[in-house]
Amino acid sequence: MNVPIPASKWRVSDEMTAATKSSKTTESSSNIEGLTGDAAIARALKQCDIDVLSAYPITPQTIIVEDYQRFFADGEVKTKVIPVESEHSAMSACIGASAAGARVATTSASAGLALMWEVLYCASGLRLPIVLAVANRALSAPINIHNDWSDSYGARDSGFIQMYCQSCQEAYDTTIMSFKIAENHSVLLPAMVCIDGFILSHNVEHVELLPDEVVRDFIGIRDPAQVLDPDKPITIGPICFTDYYFEVKEQQDRAMKEVFRVYKEVESEFEKISGRSYGIYETYRTKDADIVLLTHSSPAGTAKAVVDALRDRGERVGLLRLKLFRPFPAAEIGKELASAKAVAVFEKCLSFGAAANPLALEVRTALYEQPKRPLVTDFVIGLGGRDVPPTVIVEGYNKTKQYLEKGKAPFYETLGVRK
């Protein structure tokens, strides 16, 4: 069923990866460099003037730690860099430092993120802003260093904000914004900035860097809400049983919902200094679309090329590229997709034994209240870094079209696997 697409259509143009460039901003004195996604994040961390970086290197996030260690060794940053012996310790050190009022960051992927698991919940439960850059990578076994979203999708209930980036520029911009979102007193939650391992982490794209002082003025110095201070002792992390645990979780849930508002505020401020904005999700040619493709990260770039090619053939198709997965913007997405006939979800994660997979579960829930529910198809793609060429997206589109005619679709299916 694959529709051949000419190679010229495969290339993702600048408009497809770059953020909406507003004409409001006059060109600032920013410089452009060729950077990998990892290097772009390291540069953002450097400009954010973090107090503590505690991390353990793991492929494909290693460049972030390497670059940052070099900034440190060269005396370019005043950060306390803690080279810990494991990811569990990396996050634990971040928790202590954040509790003391510091601006902190760490980075991980795959098995490293899995080893952090226990303490991820401590970071969010204690309401400690920490930025965690994740270069998404598959989980063992079989051992695999390439990209899918099983690692951070697995951590979707850990209370971290999750933002997924499509370009190196977006990775840089989002890292800077994430501190301001996480440290906001209505939020006070840790945040993951996710990029696709290798596809983004190791590929060089042009990245427009903001001047140091502009970033400094934008994010300022962290103003901690409740800190560990010997002069005014408080207890952070006490036992909380049947009497109060539930109330603490209620607080956490409400803080998470504040992220929608705070994200938008921070981003509109960021747009003023950079001219760039992304939105909690982005729509691409969705107006009048019968079928909307829905995905995020690198497959979204491919999907944009597919949308263009299919539109050229008269197909009414568009793309919704999600940025914020936690919290999930269910109400807005529900409204956005209400007029579509079908939504085709593409996701790089298989939730063994589940009715469908993490992204489609959210999308189906978001659409359930709509008077005319669109059909939702769920395609699991690209596990373990299996390439996702445009033909895979086209195949999903064609299947969705057929299911729409039949009025019935399977809960989910895998695409791009030999079976």
Add this chain to the structure above:
Amino acid sequence: MSKKFNEIPMGGNILEPGSAMQYKTGGWRAERPKHTPDDCLWLKNGTCLLCWIFCPDNAVKIAEKDGKRTYAFDYDYCKGCGICANECPNSCIEMESE
């Protein structure tokens, strides 16, 4: 114990030291320690106090005033763990079912 989510500190933090006093662990007790003064070294010569040192809930209350020593348990906080009875070198403490 009936405060709402927005009436308690963020993240379950405790802002005032010593708040454990508000939690009466005596409610957990299934066995209560009973002290027999006859062989108690504290009452006899002001020594020992192993029970007082080991009690995890600060529930052994000892005092000395005008050369007169007293001994008691604070049953608001004594959780009945039996550590005092176990540590006493002279078997002065016995655990009795509540």
